[in-house]
Amino acid sequence: MTRLRLVLPPDYVLITFVLMYAATEGPYLYLEWKIQQPLDVPRASLLLLRFLAFVYGAWRVAAFHPAHRPDYCGWLERTPWTYRSPLPGGPIALSWEDLPLVGAFVILSSFHGALGPFFMLDLILIGYLFGLLLTMWRTGAGSFGYAIAFGIGLALRCWPDPRISLIVLLATYAVAQAGLRVSLSKFPWMIDRSVFFGTQVTKNVENNCGWPFDQLHPA
Numbered sequence: 387m388t389r390l391r392l393v394l395p396p397d398y399v400l401i402t403f404v405l406m407y408a409a410t411e412g413p414y415l416y417l418e419w420k421i422q423q424p425l426d427v428p429r430a431s432l433l434l435l436r437f438l439a440f441v442y443g444a445w446r447v448a449a450f451h452p453a454h455r456p457d458y459c460g461w462l463e464r465t466p467w468t469y470r471s472p473l474p475g476g477p478i479a480l481s482w483e484d485l486p487l488v489g490a491f492v493i494l495s496s497f498h499g500a501l502g503p504f505f506m507l508d509l510i511l512i513g514y515l516f517g518l519l520l521t522m523w524r525t526g527a528g529s530f531g532y533a534i535a536f537g538i539g540l541a542l543r544c545w546p547d548p549r550i551s552l553i554v555l556l557a558t559y560a561v562a563q564a565g566l567r568v569s570l571s572k573f574p575w576m577i578d579r580s581v582f583f584g585t586q587v588t589k590n591v592e593n594n595c596g597w598p599f600d601q602l603h604p605a
């Protein structure tokens with residue numbers, strides 16, 4: 387349960403999601419109950435589900451990747467952590483802890499057509515891959531960034547058939563995980579944080595003592 391709570395969004399986000407979905411889907415369910423037949427109209431709740439699926443995928447990277455969290459990255463530089471060990475802030479890769487929320491997206495989308503779950507999985511993966519794509523060039527894995535961008539583009543090209551898009555995205559996810567491991571193996575990243583994080587902290591370009599001593603000595 388501790389690992390599950392680590393990966394899931396905060397409670398207030400989950401509660402907000404449930405309320406928003408109920409507010410958008412409730413009127414349709416009420417009308418269908420009144421007329422005793424399904425409504426064949428575009429549903430705002432489906433658009434909301436798809437938007438939230440994309441946001442969840444992007445959030446999984448933004449919340450756990452050190453490149454998206456300057457304080458976390460700075461703290462990690464001052465520890466003996468290496469890419470061979472799990473990240474102390476939680477896994478960047480999708481894991482079994484994501485199953486409850488992903489399963490909720492899939493189940494809810496299944497009420498909107500047989501292909502609904504495929505679209506939902508596609509959007510989660512696109513959001514995740516897009517979040518990871520933004521880190522690749524700045525963490526020394528630029529070649530993988532091009533491969534991920536190509537995979538996302540190909541999946542969008544195959545969008546009319548979400549099942550083909552899902553196959554493309556799963557293959558792209560495998561490439562992205564290889565790129566993630568390469569980028570983490572190059573940690574700490576010698577980057578200009580004033581550009582990378584939008585802060586006024588500049589990089590130390592001198593490596594006289596080696597890592598991690600260059601991160602520990604006085605400025």
